[in-house]
Amino acid sequence: MADVGEPCVVCTEPLTETSGADCMRCGRPYHLNRRNDIPGKDCGTAWINDDIMSLEFACEVCLLLPEEEEEPEFSLDDVLDLDEGAAYAGWSAEQLQRAADAGQVAHRKTGGGIYLFRRGDLPRGV
Ligand SMILES: [Zn+2]
Ligand SMILES: [Zn+2]
Structure with a gap:
């Protein structure tokens, strides 16, 4: 538990x-009034987490932070070259190359002139 006299991370x-x-x-200390009968400061909150049936504590600083988004798992299988990308999009390779050159499709061109695409960036052909 937080020690008396420690500065609150929210209001110091x-x-x-x-x-x-x-x-x-x-992991930093903050003001949380533990008594209902006397006025006190609240620089954060506490709540019951139903999943683990225990009390959770969070200061106002952390409450205002957006929850960290998990990076979507990236796999090399999602990196496609021009032919694979074209097949995925249902286009011809020339079509895809033209769209990439025109900046319509996000891509990376290697030093050797090979086009690389991320599966998620490709238009999905019909
Ligand atoms: Zn405080
Ligand atoms: Zn915090």
Whole structure:
């Protein structure tokens, strides 16, 4: 638990005996009024997590941060060359090359002049 006198990560004022909690996201102490009968500061919140049936704590700083988005898993299978990309898009290789040169399709051109595409960037042919 947070120690009395430690500065709150949100407002930097020292914690008091009845207001202190450790944020479970950043691990820093913040004000959380633990008594209903006396007024106190709340620089964050606490709630019951139904999944694990336990109390969770988070300071206001972390609450305002957007949840980190997980990077979609990237695999080399999703990197296609011109022929593969064209087949995927249902286009001819020339068509895809022209679209890439025109900046219509995101691609990378290697030093050797090979076009590389990411599957997700390709138009899906009908
Ligand atoms: Zn505070
Ligand atoms: Zn925090």
